[in-house]
Amino acid sequence: MNDVAMPIGQLARSVGCKVQTIRYYEQIGLLPPAARTAGAQRRYGEAHRQKLSFIRHARELGFPLPAIRELLALAHEQDSDCARADGIARRQLEAVNRRVAMLMSLRSELERMLKHDHGNRIRDCRVIATLADHGLCIEAHHADGADS
Amino acid sequence: MNDVAMPIGQLARSVGCKVQTIRYYEQIGLLPPAARTAGAQRRYGEAHRQKLSFIRHARELGFPLPAIRELLALAHEQDSDCARADGIARRQLEAVNRRVAMLMSLRSELERMLKHDHGNRIRDCRVIATLADHGLCIEAHHADGADS
DNA sequence: GCTTGAAGCTCTAGTGACTGTAGGTTTTAG
DNA sequence: CTAAAACCTACAGTCACTAGAGCTTCAAGC
Ligand SMILES: [Zn+2]
Ligand SMILES: [Zn+2]
Ligand SMILES: [Zn+2]
Ligand SMILES: [Zn+2]
Numbered sequence: 001m002n003d004v005a006m007p008i009g010q011l012a013r014s015v016g017c018k019v020q021t022i023r024y025y026e027q028i029g030l031l032p033p034a035a036r037t038a039g040a041q042r043r044y045g046e047a048h049r050q051k052l053s054f055i056r057h058a059r060e061l062g063f064p065l066p067a068i069r070e071l072l073a074l075a076h077e078q079d080s081d082c083a084r085a086d087g088i089a090r091r092q093l094e095a096v097n098r099r100v101a102m103l104m105s106l107r108s109e110l111e112r113m114l115k116h117d118h119g120n121r122i123r124d125c126r127v128i129a130t131l132a133d134h135g136l137c138i139e140a141h142h143a144d145g146a147d148s
Numbered sequence: 149m150n151d152v153a154m155p156i157g158q159l160a161r162s163v164g165c166k167v168q169t170i171r172y173y174e175q176i177g178l179l180p181p182a183a184r185t186a187g188a189q190r191r192y193g194e195a196h197r198q199k200l201s202f203i204r205h206a207r208e209l210g211f212p213l214p215a216i217r218e219l220l221a222l223a224h225e226q227d228s229d230c231a232r233a234d235g236i237a238r239r240q241l242e243a244v245n246r247r248v249a250m251l252m253s254l255r256s257e258l259e260r261m262l263k264h265d266h267g268n269r270i271r272d273c274r275v276i277a278t279l280a281d282h283g284l285c286i287e288a289h290h291a292d293g294a295d296s
Numbered sequence: 297g298c299t300t301g302a303a304g305c306t307c308t309a310g311t312g313a314c315t316g317t318a319g320g321t322t323t324t325a326g
Numbered sequence: 327c328t329a330a331a332a333c334c335t336a337c338a339g340t341c342a343c344t345a346g347a348g349c350t351t352c353a354a355g356c
Contacts, residue, residue, distance in 0.1 A: 039323070
């Protein structure tokens with residue numbers, strides 16, 4: 001009786017997300033609508049919990065919702081080839097690789113900026129000077145498609 | 149006469165951003181309002197170009213707009229101590245470091261997922277299986293504050 | 297001076313993936 | 327039966343832009 005008629009808050013706690021997130025997933029059609037009590041409150045079972053857990057895990061790995069939607073659909077076709085699922089994961093890996101590369105060069109630029117004595121005046125500050133002039137940068141850190 | 153009365157499109161081209169971005173920065177008060185022609189078109193000078201270039205460079209390094217707002221204000225106080233500017237850059241570096249660490253562990257998890265034969269059925273696919281069960285993950289890749 | 301096409305203007309809405317709030321209703325334990 | 331906790335819907339806000347509609351202005355050639 002713990003899992004056959006779980007209210008939304010309990011489901012949220014059990015997968016580690018917010019109640020609103022679950023309602024949002026239902027709203028955008030990612031999670032199927034839950035059963036309702038006479039008073040219109042949602043009640044969930046184990047199937048919902050598994051689906052939501054899949055979604056959250058994929059989100060933690062950075063997959064965007066459209067990719068997750070596709071992965072969920074694929075997960076149900078037990079007998080078909082997994083090439084499409086692998087392709088989605090591979091694209092995600094490539095996106096992660098691009099972001100890592102980007103962030104590493106940002107990091108080294110920030111570290112270089114910060115390598116100066118404390119107690120400087122603003123006019124001698126390398127942080128301000130570097131921001132004002134990309135010519136002072138060494139790495140080509142500029143974003144090309146993937147940011148943050 | 150190239151830089152004393154530049155229209156917005158030329159300014160955008162010269163710093164490599166969109167026209168709308170410049171109007172947006174003005175709207176949120178990050179960039180001071182431009183001079184206008186009799187017909188209400190914006191005209192920019194060199195001071196604006198430098199400020200915008202500073203903003204774009206900082207954005208490319210991942211600084212959020214509130215941080216950039218503060219850095220711009222600090223840049224004008226030539227004689228004061230640069231500790232605050234350095235602090236902002238250090239916080240940005242820390243944020244970048246957190247994201248890099250996160251993404252590295254996502255990457256290794258994605259690589260592990262993908263290390264299986266092609267031509268599998270979905271039911272044997274490690275990508276789907278791993279997403280369905282975080283127990284199959286090795287690294288603690290879970291987001292704690294900084295995501296994507 | 298006139299025409300024309302590029303570039304400009306304002307205003308509004310949309311992006312992704314949620315998160316927060318207001319104001320009301322239902323459930324449940326005591 | 328009451329009171330608190332949890333739930334409901336609906337909408338606004340986040341971040342940093344980006345896109346579009348519908349209109350006006352500018353600059354160049356004639
Ligand atoms: Zn400094
Ligand atoms: Zn730079
Ligand atoms: Zn596979
Ligand atoms: Zn995992």
